[in-house]
Amino acid sequence: MHLSKKVKWLLVFTALLVLPATLAGCGKTTASTSGSKGYAPKKLTVEFVPSSNAGTIEAKAKPLEGLLKKQLGIPVTVSVSTDYNTIVEAMGSKKVDVGFLPPDAYVLAHKQYHDKVLLQAQRHGLTEPGDKANTELVDYYRSQILVRKDSGIKSVKDLKGKKIAVQDTTSTAGWIYPAVEMLDQGVNINKDGIQTVTVKGHDQGVLSVYNKNTDAAFVFQGARNLVKKDEKDIMSKVVPIYTTGKIPNDTITVRGDMTGKWQKKIATAFKQIAKTKKGHAIISSVYTHEGYTDSKDSNFNIIRQYDKKAKALDK
Template sequence: MRIFRRLVTVIGALSLVFILGACGKSTSSSSKSYEPKKLTVQFVPSSNANTIEAKAKPLEGLLKKQLGIPVKVSVSTDYNTIVEAMGSKKVDVGFLPPDAYVLAHKQNGAKVLLQAERYDYKEPNDQVTNQLVKDYKAQIVVRKNSGIKSIKDLKGKKIAVQDTTSSAGWIYPAVELYRHGVNINKNNIKTVQVKGHDQGVMAVYNGDADAAFVFQGARLLVQKDAKDVMKKVVPIYTTKGIPNDTITVRKDMSSKWDKKIAKAFKAIAKTKKGHEIISSVYSHENYVDAKDSNFDAIRAYDKTAKKLNQ
């Protein structure tokens, strides 16, 4: 009887060890870093989505050459869609504007790898300088003959805006209105959401909106079709600098692949073909390493933006 009891005890102990070992393996495998066999890259539509997709598609071949795996490039419908896609692991790499990055980092731990550099603009006609900068500015533009001269004149008007996670197309201009005593949600202001900053400019140009929130330089996007846009559409307010767009990866991307992806985009930006692509899509000229704290200014603006609904 004693031998039987001891045998039961030993078998029970061995079973417990086996179960714990299995649990340990399960936990370890569930937290394993992600190493893609095929990389999915997604852009957000800062201008016409179909145009962006056509321009960005050649990146597939360039990235495949750098990384050694197939690459799929696509364009999301809006900022929120790409944030959700990265959270559900349907998208590996996102070209995220700063506010969308902050949201993705907060909601699903997305990691910023790189920050874009662009050539700076000089007012009044968005003349491009030869100085590379890591930030850009938002503008509030109106028709020159509209009689709208300042932020206070926007009360009761119709404003073309981007998605509410857009720094230049919503957050920064809306907060600046608030700081000047105008609440975009309370002062009889009507907002209409358009897809792309070029569409915001054209809404003002065509008289479909009294004003638009756009990034500085957006008027240049439509100058080919609206040659007199610089004369007819003018800025009444320019914000402080906003951190430039990011190249962001999903939370579980391995550190090895973080480095490989960052290195690949830096290398592509320095090639003639690669530079032409990133410049034509987002006016990116180069990529530099980035860290999360670079976007604390965005978080401060987001905090103030919450007061708009109070």
């Protein structure tokens, strides 16, 4: 009995010694999982989505590595994703820190992984005919439905029974906006005898119409400029029959667990780079971005409204 008491006291004493360390360990775990410390990158991974040929975009975007490293003081890797969904999943699994996400992909990333929008791109406004850039800087763009001028297709209703080149279904300009606005005019892209062909990049959408592989294409306004150098007559041969409402411009989005300090550092870095001659040349050649302006999640509520409407396409 006397030995049993000693053993009990020994166990109590040991437990008291271990308890502070255990509590300290719990405190550290709680702070980490609650995000109060947050993610502070030691090296930064930046990924783009392809609006045209992925290899071309990667070659143009690579010089950003050095500019960002100079601004942030850490190594930076720039790459190009295969499509919109891949980059969203890569950010969700913490393989990518910063994504150049179009608006619908951002909305998906925010919903699934609480990713945070920092900036919206600014572009020159475009005027018809010929998608000519004007001097106004805007934080929105539009989608267009292109056809060959000699096709006989004059309106949205003429697209029934036709073949349309589209982007991934998370693409705002390459799917969501034109498909929803077609539905508003009584034409359902998933019905009405329409065949869709998914192509990689808006330049490929333009070329599919030019080469008569498809009857029409969903692209962002200005996409014909991507191929104008190679196809001199693109503006006269391929024309828009429909232009959508305003779409919020592309985003620079970061992982949702990133610290506020690093969010500010990254936002500042991109804005400053865009103001330099070399930096501006890069972002202009990659996405026709002219600069960046601060953004917030509520700017994309219009996208959420269109996403709800898009669900009616399957009914």
